[in-house]
Amino acid sequence: MQDNLEILSRAIKQWIPEDRPVSQAPPAKELEQILDLGLTHEGADQATLEQAIRDYLHYNPDVSQAGFFKLLYSGQNKPALLGDWITSLSNATMHTYQVGPVATLMELELIKQWNALVGFDQGEGVMVAGGSQANLIGMMLARHKACPDYKTKGAQGKTLVAYVSDQAHYSGEKAANVLGIGTDNLISVESDEAGRMKPAALDAAIELSKAEGKTPFYVCLTAGTTVVGAYDPVAECSDVAKKHDLWLHIDGAWGGPILFSEQHRHLLANSHLADSFTWDAHKLMNVPLTAAVILVKHPGALKACCSGGGGDYLFHADENADYNLGERSIQCGRRADSLKVWLSWKAAGNKGFSDKIDYLQQIKNQCVELVEQREGLEMLAPAVYQNVLFRYRPEHMTDEAQLRDLNIAICAEMRRSGGAYIDYARFKGRTGIRLILANADVTSEHLTELVDNCQRIGRELAAK
Ligand SMILES: Cc1ncc(COP(=O)(O)O)c(C=O)c1O
Numbered sequence: 001m002q003d004n005l006e007i008l009s010r011a012i013k014q015w016i017p018e019d020r021p022v023s024q025a026p027p028a029k030e031l032e033q034i035l036d037l038g039l040t041h042e043g044a045d046q047a048t049l050e051q052a053i054r055d056y057l058h059y060n061p062d063v064s065q066a067g068f069f070k071l072l073y074s075g076q077n078k079p080a081l082l083g084d085w086i087t088s089l090s091n092a093t094m095h096t097y098q099v100g101p102v103a104t105l106m107e108l109e110l111i112k113q114w115n116a117l118v119g120f121d122q123g124e125g126v127m128v129a130g131g132s133q134a135n136l137i138g139m140m141l142a143r144h145k146a147c148p149d150y151k152t153k154g155a156q157g158k159t160l161v162a163y164v165s166d167q168a169h170y171s172g173e174k175a176a177n178v179l180g181i182g183t184d185n186l187i188s189v190e191s192d193e194a195g196r197m198k199p200a201a202l203d204a205a206i207e208l209s210k211a212e213g214k215t216p217f218y219v220c221l222t223a224g225t226t227v228v229g230a231y232d233p234v235a236e237c238s239d240v241a242k243k244h245d246l247w248l249h250i251d252g253a254w255g256g257p258i259l260f261s262e263q264h265r266h267l268l269a270n271s272h273l274a275d276s277f278t279w280d281a282h283k284l285m286n287v288p289l290t291a292a293v294i295l296v297k298h299p300g301a302l303k304a305c306c307s308g309g310g311g312d313y314l315f316h317a318d319e320n321a322d323y324n325l326g327e328r329s330i331q332c333g334r335r336a337d338s339l340k341v342w343l344s345w346k347a348a349g350n351k352g353f354s355d356k357i358d359y360l361q362q363i364k365n366q367c368v369e370l371v372e373q374r375e376g377l378e379m380l381a382p383a384v385y386q387n388v389l390f391r392y393r394p395e396h397m398t399d400e401a402q403l404r405d406l407n408i409a410i411c412a413e414m415r416r417s418g419g420a421y422i423d424y425a426r427f428k429g430r431t432g433i434r435l436i437l438a439n440a441d442v443t444s445e446h447l448t449e450l451v452d453n454c455q456r457i458g459r460e461l462a463a464k
Contacts, residue, residue, distance in 0.1 A: 007050060015054050022068050022421040023061040031059060066442045067420040069450070072226070072254050075439030077286035079347040083340030084288040094127070094334040095314060095326030103336035104323055110341055113350075114279055114295055117259040118252075119272025125295040126302055126328040127337050131253030132171035134278035134294040135220065137306070137330065139175040141276055141296060142218035142247030144305040151305070154180075161185045161209040162218040165197035165232055167225040169251060185214070194382045195230030195427065197221060203240045210244075218247050223268045224255015227425045227434060229385030231255060231267045238273040248273065253280040253292065255385050260353040264361055267384060272297075281341045284386070284438055285353060291337045302328035356440045360386055364437050367447045374455050380432040389425060391432035392458030404431035410457050417457075420450050 025031060035055055036048065061068060064076040092100035094107070107127055115123030128134045139162060143150050147158060160181050164172040166188040176186040187209070190201040206216045219241045221232035234250065241248040250271060252259075256279040259265050271277065275298065281291035296302055307327040314332075315324055326332065345353075364386055371377045371390045380389045391407045408424050411433060415421060425434040433454060 003046070007053065011053060011057060015057050016062065020058075020062060021418045022065050023415055025059040025061070061421055064439075066439060066446045067450075068439070069435045069437070070421045070423045072280075072283040072436055073286055073289075073438055074436070075286050075441055077288075077344050080285075080287040080291075080340040080344035083343040087336050087339050090336075092336040094329070094336055094338075095310075095324065095332055096316075097320040097323035097325075100336050103338050104325060106342040107325060107336075107338035108323070110338055110345070111293065111295065113345070114277075114293055118256075118274075118277045118279075118295055120277070120295060120297040121272075122299050123295055123297050124299045124302060124328070125293050126325055127291070127293050127334075128329070129331070129334075130282075130290045130292050131169070131251065131278050131280040132174060133330075134253065134280075134292050135169070135171045135249070135251055136175040136178055137294045137302075138220060138247075138249035138251070138276045138278060139172075139179055139181070139218050140330075141301055141305050142249065143179060143181070144301075145247050145275075146215065146217035151308075159185060159214040160217045161187060161206075161214045162220065163187045163189050163202055163205055163216070163246075164220045165189050165191045165195075165222060165225070167191050167195045167197075167227065167230060168220060168222050169226050169253070171251075172220055191230070193428070194384075195225050195228045197232040197237060199233060199236035199240050202237055203243070206240065206244050206246070216244055216246055218249065220249045220251055221274070222255075223250050223252040223271070224258070224385050225387075226254065227387065227427050228381040228389050229255060229383065229387035230381070231384065234268070234270040234273055238270065247275050249276045249278070250274040251278045253278045254283050256280070257284040257353060258357060258385065260350055261357040261361075262354065263358055281337075284357070285341070285344065286438065287337075287341050287344055290335075291341050306330050359440055360437050360442075363442060363444055363447060364388060366444045367435065367437070367451065370448060370451045374451060376458060377451070377455055380430050381427050386437045388435040388437065389427055389432045390435075390454075391430070392454060392462070394458070394462040397462065400430060406458065406461060407431055407433055409461050410454055413457050413461065414453060419453055422450070422454075 063074050068074045092103045094100050097104045111125040172186055173183050176183045187205050189205050190198050192198055209216050221237055223231050238248055258267050277295040279293050281287040282289045306329060315327060364383055367388050368383050371379055376392050376394060377390055378393055380391055392410060393403055397403055411422050411424050422433050424431055
C-alpha cells in the first residue's frame with residue numbers, strides 16, 4: 001500500500017505539471033508505436049508499471065485546466081476526487097445494504113436531495129452508470145407502464161413509439177435499440193430556432209403514430225441540450241403527454257443542476273410534472289466519472305420494472321431488505337458512486353453548487369457579449385445555459401461548407417499551437433465552435449484570450 005501511495009504522490013507532484021499543454025496526444029497510430037502496450041506471459045517490474053502510469057497521464061487531455069472547453073465536464077472537484085479514491089480502496093458494491101452499508105445510506109440521502117430539487121415529493125431513484133443508462137431506464141419505466149407484460153412476454157405485436165426532440169442526445173437511440181423498440185420508432189420532434197421542442201409538433205407526431213395504429217408510450221424532454229444547452233418547455237409538453245397518457249421523462253444529464261440556483265432555476269420550471277428525471281453528477285458538478293442517477297416520481301416503479309432474479313441467494317428478506325438497492329437497478333455488481341457525490345455535496349452545500357452556477361452564468365454572459373462585439377464572430381444559437389456556440393465568418397464567405405471547414409480548422413489550429421481545447425458542432429445546418437463553461441476556475445480573462453485567439457486564427461486562416 002505504501003508503494004501505491006508514493007506513486008500517487010509522485011504522479012500528482014511530478015508527472016502532471018501545472019504548465020503542461022491541455023492536450024498532447026498524437027494520432028492513435030503514432031501513440032501505439034510509442035507505448036509499451038503488449039501484455040506478456042511473464043509479468044513486468046515496478047519501473048515498467050510506473051512508466052505506463054506516466055505515459056497514461058502524459059497523453060490524456062488535462063480536463064482540470066481552465067483551457068479545457070471541449071466536454072460537458074471540466075475542472076476538478078477535490079472532495080469528489082478523494083471520494084473516488086476511497087471508493088476504490090474499500091471496493092463496496094451496491095446490490096445489498098450488507099456489502100455497502102454507508103454507501104447505501106449516502107445514496108438514499110442523495111436521492112432524497114435530488115428529488116427535492118426536481119420536485120418529486122415521494123420520489124425514489126437509483127444511481128446508474130451514466131446519463132445514457134438513466135435515459136434507458138426512463139424509457140424502460142415508460143414501457144412498463146404502457147405494457148406491463150412486455151417485461152415477461154415481449155412486444156406481442158405492438159409497435160411502441162417514443163418521442164424526443166431533434167436536439168436530444170443520442171442515448172435515446174441507444175435505448176430504443178437495447179429495449180427492442182426499434183430505432184425507427186424513436187421520433188425526432190422538430191425544435192424551434194433556439195433548439196427547444198415544439199409542443200404542437202410533439203402533439204402532431206403522436207397523433208400521426210396513433211393514426212398509423214402504433215402505440216405511443218414515451219416522451220423524453222431535454223433540460224440542457226448537448227450542443228446548445230436548450231431547455232424544452234416542460235409545462236406545454238407535459239400537457240401533450242397527459243392528453244395522450246404518456247410517460248414524461250426529462251433528460252437533465254447536463255442541465256439538471258440549474259435547479260440548485262434560485263436565480264436561474266426558472267429555465268427548468270415545472271420539472272415536477274415529469275415522471276422520471278436523469279441527472280449526471282459527473283457533468284456540471286464535476287464529480288469524477290461516472291456518477292449519475294435516475295429519479296422517479298412513483299415509489300416502487302423501479303423495482304416493478306427492473307427486478308428479476310437473485311432472490312434466493314442475494315436479496316435476503318432480512319431486517320435490511322428495504323435498504324437493498326439492487327432490485328431497483330439493472331446491474332448486479334455496481335460501483336459505490338455515492339461517496340464521491342455525497343462528500344462533495346457535503347463540502348459545498350447546495351449553496352456551493354448554486355454559487356458555481358451563478359458564477360458560470362455570469363462569465364457565460366460576458367463571453368457572449370465578447371463574441372457579439374468582435375468583428376467576424378457571430379453566435380449560432382442563444383446561450384441560455386453553459387454552452388456557447390459561435391463561429392468565425394469572414395465578410396466575403398457565405399458558403400456553409402467552406403465556413404464549416406474554416407471553423408473546424410480554427411479548433412485544430414488552436415490545439416496544434418498548444419492553446420485551449422475547443423471543439424466544433426453543428427446546429428440547424430450551421431457549424432460553429434462549441435465552448436462548454438463548466439469549470440469555475442475559468443475567468444473572464446481566460447475567455448477574452450480564447451475569443452481573441454479564435455478571431456486571430458480565423459483571420460489568418462481565411463487570409464490563406
Ligand atoms: C443531454 C445529454 N443526455 C445524456 C447524455 C449521456 O450522458 P452520459 O455520458 O453520462 O452517458 C449526455 C452526454 O453528453 C447529454 O449531453
